[in-house]
Amino acid sequence: ALNILLPVTLSSFICLFLCSSIEGPYVGSWKGPTASAEDVYDPKPQAPETELPTEEIQPTTVETYDRLGKLPAATHILDSILNNYDYKLRPGIGERPTVVTVELSVNTLGPISILDMEYTIDITFYQTWYDERLRYNGSFESFVLNGNLVSLLWVPDTFFRNSKRTQEHSITMPNQMVRIYKDGKVLYTIRMTIDAGCSLHMVKFPMDSHSCPLSFSSFSYPVSDIIYKWDNFTLEINENNSWKLFQFDFTGVSNSTETIATLAGDFMVMTLFFNVSRRFGFVAFQNYVPSSVTTMISWISFWLKKDSAPARTSLGITSVLTMTTLGTFSRKNFPRVSYITALDFYIAICFVFCFCALMEFAVLNFLTYNRTHPRGSPKLRHPRIHVRAPTPPRIPDPESFVCDIEDSEEEEEEESDEEDEGPSCPARQAVRPSRASSPGGCCRWCRRYCCMVPGCDGSSWQQGRLFIHVYRLDNYSRVIFPVTFFFFNVLYWLVCLNL
Template sequence: MGSGHYFWAILYFASLCSASLANNAKINFREKEKKVLDQILGAGKYDARIRPSGINGTATYVTVNMFLRSISKIDDYKMEYSVQLTFREQWTDERLKFDDIQGRLKYLTLTEANRVWMPDLFFSNEKEGHFHNIIMPNVYIRIFPNGSVLYSIRISLTLACPMNLKLYPLDRQICSLRMASYGWTTNDLVFLWKEGDPVQVVKNLHLPRFTLEKFLTDYCNSKTNTGEYSCLKVDLLFKREFSYYLIQIYIPCCMLVIVSWVSFWLDQGAVPARVSLGVTTLLTMATQTSGINASLPPVSYTKAIDVWTGVCLTFVFGALLEFALVNYASRSDMHKENMKKKRRDLEQASLDAASDLLDTDSNATFAMKPLVRHPGDPLALEKRLQCEVHMQAPKRPNCCKTWLSKFPTRQCSRSKRIDVISRITFPLVFALFNLVYWSTYLFREEEDETF
C-alpha cells in the first residue's frame, strides 16, 4: 500500500473523530442547558405564583408589542371586528438569572407558560377568542441570562367596536383593541408600550369594504373601587370604501327615480301603462330600501343612506301622485267641456226657438235695449277710460308665464300642462337635492375622525 493511501485513511479517521467530538459537545451543551433549567425552575426553587419584584421593590414593568397578521371582517350589524395577531410581552424576573457559559447560552426556551410567572393581562373589549394549536401550540417563552423573559403567542380575537353610522356609507370608524391588568393594580404591575415600533401591521393587509388609514397607541388606565389598573390600547382608523355602495345603492336608486319620470312622457290616456310603471318603481325602491336597512343595526338616529333612500322613495311616490293629479285634471277638463257643450246646445236651442217665434209673429213689436251705446253714453265713456288705463299700464315680464303661454288652455288641457311642468320640475329638484346631499356629506368633517 502506497503512502497516498495511508494519508487518506488517516484523514478519514480524523474526520470521524472530529464529528464524534462535535456530537459529544452538543450533547454536553444540551445537558448543561437542562441543568440550568433544573437549577432555576426546579422543585422548591421557583414559585410561579409569586410576582417578581421590580427595581427597589417597586411595581413590575411589562413591555408589550404586537404584530397584526390579518383583519378578517368588520361587521356593521353586530358592531365588531375580528383580528389575528402575534402578541408579545417582556419583563424581568431576577430569580431566573443564569450563567450563559461565556456567551454560548444565549437564552432558554420553554413551551409551558405555567412554569413561570405570567402577567394577568386580558382584552377588555373581547367578545370571543382562541389560541392556535396546529400543529403545535403557537406559543413560546424565552429566558435570557439577565433574567429577562419574552412571552410570545398567536391568538385570534373578535372585539367589540362601537360605531357611529350617521355618515354611513361615507363614514370612518375607529375600532380599539384594549389590554388591561385583571387583578394587579398599578402599584404592583404596569404595562408599557415597547419603544420604537410597538405595533406592526402586515404589508398586504386586505379588507373587502374598508381601508386601514392609520393606527395609534395610547394608555387607558382605569380607576375602580378596588384601585387603578394599567391599560393599553390601539386605535385603528378604518375608512369605508365608497365604490361598492356607489355601484350597489346610489346608481340603482338614481336609475329608478329616472325611470319613474318616463310616465310624464306617456299619453295621459294610457292609464294601465302609467299606473304599472309607477307602482313597479315604487315597489322596487321600497324593496331596495328594506334590503339596505336589513344589513344595518336599528339605530335611533338618521343615517346618510336613510336620507338618500327616503328622498328617492319620495320622488318615485311623487311621480305616482302626479299621475293621479293628471287623471283628476283630465276628468275635470272633460266635465267642463261637456258642460260647455250642453250650454252651447241650450243657447242654440233658445235662439232657434226665438227665431221661430219671430217668424210666426212678425207684426209684434218689442222694446229692446240698444246693443251698442252711443258715444255720449256715460257707461260707454267709463268702459273706454278703463280700457285705456289698462293698455297704458306697464307689463312686467314673467318667465314662467311666458313659458306656460306656449301651452294655451284651448290647445293644451290642464292635465297636459301638469305633465309638461313635471318634466322640468322633477329633474331640477332632484339635481338640486344631489347638489345639497353630496356637498353636505362629502365635505363634512366627522367629529370622531380625529384621534
C-alpha cells in the same frame, strides 16, 4: 519435542491474528469525528460491545464528555434557576411594580361584521419583563422554553377587555414561547385570534370611517403591581398577508394609554385603534345607481298622454314599489340602529320623487276631468230650453236642459294650447259650479297667490298672481322634476363628502 512445539506455534499464531483484528477497527473509529461535531448534539450509532483494555477505553470516555458537555451544563443551569423558583409570585413583589413592555405583530385583520359590530384579528403578542430570580452565569446567552414549560414561570395575566371570543392556537404544539436571557430578561410570545367588539357609528354610511379598538390590561394586578408600556410603539403590520377587510381600506393605527378605576383597584389599560374607511364602489352600484335610475324612470309618465291612465298608473306604482324594495334591501345586513344614515336619506328622497310623479298624474286627471268631459266624448254646447205652450211659465229644471252635441276631436289642440274656459254648457255650470265660486280650505289659501287657468281669466283680482295652466302640468313636471333632482344630488354629495 515436535509434539510440544507445534501447539505453541499455533497458539502464538492465533494470538497475533486476534490482536490484529481488534486493533484495526479501534484505530479507524477515531478518525471519523471533526471539530464541528463538538457544537452539535448528534449522537452516532454505537458499535457492538467488545472487551477492550482499560487504557484503550479511556480516550472514548473523554471524547464523549467533550461532545455532550453543553447539554448537562444547560440542564444544570435550568435546574438551578427553577428549583427554588416560585411561579406564583411576580418579580419584585413588595418592592416595586413590574414593568411589562408590549409589542404586537398583526398577522391578519378582518373581516369586519357590520351586523354584529365586531371584527376579527390574528396577532402575535409579545411581552417583555425582568425577573432577577432567572439570572444565571454561563456560556449560554438565552434559553428557549416551549409551550409545555411556560407554566413553570410567572407570566402577566394580560386579557383583552373588548374581546368576545379568543382562540389560542395549539397546532402542532401550543403557539407560545418563553425566552430567558442571562440578565433575567424574559420574552413571552403567544399567537391568538380575537373577535373584538367595535362600535360602528353609521350616520355617514356609506362614506363612513371607523376606529376599531383592541384594549388590554392586567386582570388582577393593579397599576401599583404592573405597569404596561409600549416598546417605542413598534407595531408590525403584515399587509402582504391575506387581509380580509373586503369593503374597507386600512388607513393607519394609533394608540392610547389610560388608567381606569374599578372596585378591584386602578388598572392601566392599553388600547390600539385600527383605522379603516369604507370603499364606496360596492355600495354605489348596489344602492345609489338603482335608486337614481328608478327615479328617472318614473319621469317617463310625463311624456305619456293623459288618456293613458293604465300605463301611467302602472309605471308610477312600479317605481314606488321598487324604491320600497331597495330601501328594505339596503337594511338587510345592517344593524338596527335608531337613526337614519346618509343612504337612508337618499333612498327616502328618491321614494318621494317617485311618489310625487304618481301623484302628479292623479292631480292632473282630477283637475282635467272635473272641469271637462274626457277626450273623445261628446261635448255639450248651446243649450236649448223646450217649453211647452200654453202651460204657464215655470222655473226650468236644470236636468231638462238639452245641449247640442259637437265632436271634440277638432278642438283637441285648442284645449291644450289655448286657455279653455271649461264646460260651456250652462246646465253643467248650474249643476256643478266651478271652483272659483266655492273656494275653501287649502284651495282658498292657494288662490291668494296663484291662479288656475282657465278658471280665472279676465278678473281684476288676479293682478300679480302666478298663473298655472291646469292642462300643462306635464310640461311643468318635465322641467321641475329633473332640475330639482339634480340640485338635490349636488347639495347631497357636497355635504356628505365634506363632512
